[in-house]
Amino acid sequence: MNRKSFFLPLLLILFPALLTAQTGREIMEWLDAAEEPETTHALVKLRIIEPDGSIKERVIEEWSAEDNSGLSHSVIAFHTPASVRNTRFLVKENTDRDDDQWIYLPALRKVRRIAASEGGDSFMGTEFSYDDLKSRQIDDYTYTYLRSEEAQGRECWVVESLPKEGTDSQYGRVLHWVTRDRDIMRTLRMELFGTGGEIEKIFTVEELELIDGYWTPMSVVMENQHSGRATRLEQQRIELDKPVNPRRFTPRFLETGRTE
Template sequence: MRKILDYRYTLVLLTVLMVFTVSFSATAINGREVMERVEDRKSGETQHALLGMDLIDQEGNVRARVVEIWSQENKNNLRESVMVFHEPASIEGTRFLQIENKNSDDDQWIYLPDLGRVRRIAGGQGSDSFMGTDFTYDDLKSRDINDFKYELLREEKFNGYQTYVVEAVPKNPAAEQYAKTISWVTKKHYIPIKLEMYDKESQKLYKVMTVNSEIQKIDGIWTAFSATMENLETGHSTRLYIQQRGGNYLLEYNKNIDDSRFTQQFLRTGR
């Protein structure tokens, strides 16, 4: 079964905001083909990044966080990712692990220092907020590209980029948290730089995520350094951006990562 990293952006968005290369020409294609090219982009075998994560309320007050993320494809060509929160002190040491499965939902676990144990995220918690952000646990999961119907709505310029605008509607609405999503995908990079998510009950626009940095090539890989997810109902938003460590932006690809990092043992001990 072919799976696509969630076109709404997922944990891998949080990993590198994102990492993309493409080798396609911008010829006339349909909606399904656009999303296949998003899925088929190369992003390196491993990714490691330090991110700022700002939680912004409707008055503009900011709660700043710092999180470090490692991600790789395992020997089964499935994605596994781990996140470690470093700041603020109130959530320091919180760790989150996600492992993609071939024929079922991704497995997710979280370690909360106050509880001192690893807790599995149950399927019924998919719509819950992830660590107080505007992302849910379901937002982080991978999706099967065949579970959606795609339509190329139009082509237009957005934030200086020529884009394809693609609507995705789930074939089984009960299995998804949104009625539909609409993606603005760059023709040059096949990067979704804007995503709209529509509420299942009201059918109204619910959340919007926008890449708000230039797309640059880092080590031969197209990279966006910042993105914001906004909840239109609450006025709350979450801003993600690459952070510096030792005076340099910490963002690296294809570096060896010990497999033991992607285990519940690492969640419990941090090593």
């Protein structure tokens, strides 16, 4: 018996997931099914970092919750600096179409719906686009497992996703580094490529922490590979699975900032 045929049965016994989970679709299904909190409420420090090292700081508050249908809704309110205070942004997930997005700009004193054509635009001067803040349907993409590789000190599966024909995406290709530890199941890194094949942005989870039983990104950064700019988000305070008033997820809340 040669060495290869001796070790193969042993691997099947000791590491069954290693040999049966190596399809991109399976890995992304596991990621999609990972347990998430029903609600979140967080205070976040946002830093816009220029190529020369100068920094613009913002403080935002964020709420998210699932409705009775299991669809996710989230709202962001800007607190500082004064130039963006009371700007509010709402995303509502849909089952049969793209997410709905609205923004309230205090200077205009009205709520404006974000058009699909604006999806690739920068969100409030950050390196995140409006499309980056939308949910994604797993069936809109094809997936290929590429390799196993370390990211942020953890072993990961590297999976390539490509949008299917008819899927509206600003990216032609995305590489995902997904933790191999099934108890964590988080994306620690993404490389986002334009439709022309060039790399545009890199997203990295810099700090991951177990909070109330959920692995939670505490610090993330999106780096623009063309401009050299970056946006970093750092959780200052976070609550999970605490009641959130559903009236926050309405255009009325965007306009008034009140839930009464």
